[in-house]
Amino acid sequence: SAANYLEHNKQLLNDLNVFPVPDGDTGTNMFLTIVSAVKEVSAVQSEKVGALTKAMGNGALKGARGNSGVILSQLFRGFAQSVPVEQEVLSAADFARAIQKGVESAYKAVMKPKEGTILTVIRVIAEDSARYVVKHPGDLPKLLDKVIRSGEAILEKTPDMLPALKQAGVVDSGGAGLMTIYLGFKAALDGEE
Secondary structure (H helix, E strand, O other): OHHHHHHHHHHHHHHHOOOOOOOOOHHHHHHHHHHHHHHHHHOOOOOOHHHHHHHHHHHHHHHOOHHHHHHHHHHHHHHHHOOOOOOOOOOHHHHHHHHHHHHHHHHHHOOOOOOOOHHHHHHHHHHHHHHHHHHOOOOHHHHHHHHHHHHHHHHHHHHHHOHHHHHHOOOOHHHHHHHHHHHHHHHHHOOOO
């Protein structure tokens, strides 16, 4: 679902792409990265979430394209590393913890992390998610709603953090791509196409 939603929005994401290089390929790179993850997940025989997340992380790493794809692959890789391969289901607390591990992995992968990018969006999502699960530990669908609200709110602030975005009058393309992926996750969880 996330890959399909990203595919339908990749040109919009490409059009937002002004930082770090205005080369108009963020949507394409994120899409190619997630397609590689989907191929690996599709090949897994197990229904255990641990096995599926490992495949997702490995596939994203294999298919990472461009800055946005590399960062996305690190988010998936860190997420996968926090889920034991034998784990059968993912709780809200597990999901929040996995997002945090993704943040740590992504920040380590970037030589000079810049605030106002996908990194900021995922970091704020992770912080808000950790606080949310303390009060609401068992509800993954509501956590995903919180993730989307949190991500959209910080995404709208990215032009205030990066002059290139403000000058172009756009939000960060990588952050917008990440939100597209989370909206795809939510659609799947809600049983939507």
